[in-house]
Amino acid sequence: MTDAPRAQKRSRPVQVADQIKRWVVERDLRKGDKLPNEAAMIAQFGVSKGTVREAMRILEAQGLIVTKTGPGGGSSVGEVSKDRAMSLLGNYFYFKDLSLSDIYQIRKVLEPELVATLAGKLDDETLDELREMAHRHPEPARTPEEEKQQHITSLAFHARIADAADNELLDFVISFMARILADLTVYRRLYAAPNRALWERGRRHQIDLVEALARGDGQSARDIMRSHMQEAETMMNAQEMKITREFMAE
Amino acid sequence: MTDAPRAQKRSRPVQVADQIKRWVVERDLRKGDKLPNEAAMIAQFGVSKGTVREAMRILEAQGLIVTKTGPGGGSSVGEVSKDRAMSLLGNYFYFKDLSLSDIYQIRKVLEPELVATLAGKLDDETLDELREMAHRHPEPARTPEEEKQQHITSLAFHARIADAADNELLDFVISFMARILADLTVYRRLYAAPNRALWERGRRHQIDLVEALARGDGQSARDIMRSHMQEAETMMNAQEMKITREFMAE
DNA sequence: TAAGATTTGTTCGTATGTATC
């Protein structure tokens, strides 16, 4: 049991929620498995309807159960989705004021590592998706709106690669960083000459990376991603950005 | 607004919880700031007491608010603790069956990166704590119980270093991995000769690492951590381990 | 210490909404 030896006073709904958690773990229940209905829990725990409902809300908020009305309805175990997990974690960092350099310090080492292990292991469908994204914007953006769109496509490119990893933790961390970056609000001064050469190199990186992945060349993939990350960081630092302070919604 | 354009039917408590979240974000409320009390929310949202309470439980479960009874009590904004964030994220991985190699793939690149940036930046108090942990177990374990204790001390050593990072995201990821590893259940066969040489090298690594950090030698720190991670992985792979399948408690 | 005020915590009864058969 990881359960802390807690001396704290815990409200009844929280106690009930904890008991239900233990109940689920003990029986090793899985995704669709059903929990007892309200009436049964009222009897089981000797508490009122309201208390049971509050307990269910707690579990629901954590993504652990889903509830349906009607006959055959009730609560059942629900796998925590990646999106919800990212939102919950996002709430933690809401108070932390992450900087771009914080994020890039990690991206710079994780993303090259990721592509190195993925080389030669991607199926054709994934590779085609990546090719499409890499080629989607053949010209530099002319308007802030286009710029934003390209930015989002680029982050989706990275998230798509992470999804293909069989390391769920690596996938999550990289996807989470992509999401934070996507949620950034860009305050930028529009420079007269938005370095076309640098932009072009970024695009080439993506294209070359996909082909390195396709032919199973892990070392090249790693090297390409390294310089890509390096240049991406440079570009972003050149802009004035600020992380939006808001809670993430599921 | 990150808020998704959700068509779903959301129950009233969830709607109320969302509105309160928005309310908090709009006013940029911080850690101790108080929310309206139950009665006010009942009036504000035109819902019943039970509904408001369920909404509060949702926010509480996410670590966003804390509630106290009595005069001057009520709900207030509560910074999400690292522990709670780790627990919530742990629930996501509960369903994922992470392997040791998944975790070490990331540790191997992140921890060397961490110590490299930390060299020369730790205060004396932190360094002394690390020295104490590195020297705490001068002899190899003789019993499974001692072995477990040494394992936990070692993970605490890494978590302590992560805490000192000014990169909150890096801190969190490393601490989270340490916690997962600490939650592992060890099923081991006790080998006749538990490689004393390897154990001794691990201990030396920790001791040397602290001194490299103390004298500000980032390159050495990185190298030491690299081989330390490499050997730690080897040791763990030699053991039979299995991740305990249970929800983490706060 | 004690009493009173304030605010959340819990219960019960009842009514409504919703999905299935």
Added chain:
DNA sequence: GGATACATACGAACAAATCTT
């Protein structure tokens, strides 16, 4: 459509915690 089984929501009352005087 109607019956059934279930969650959803409301309102009034009382209990418990905690602060102030």
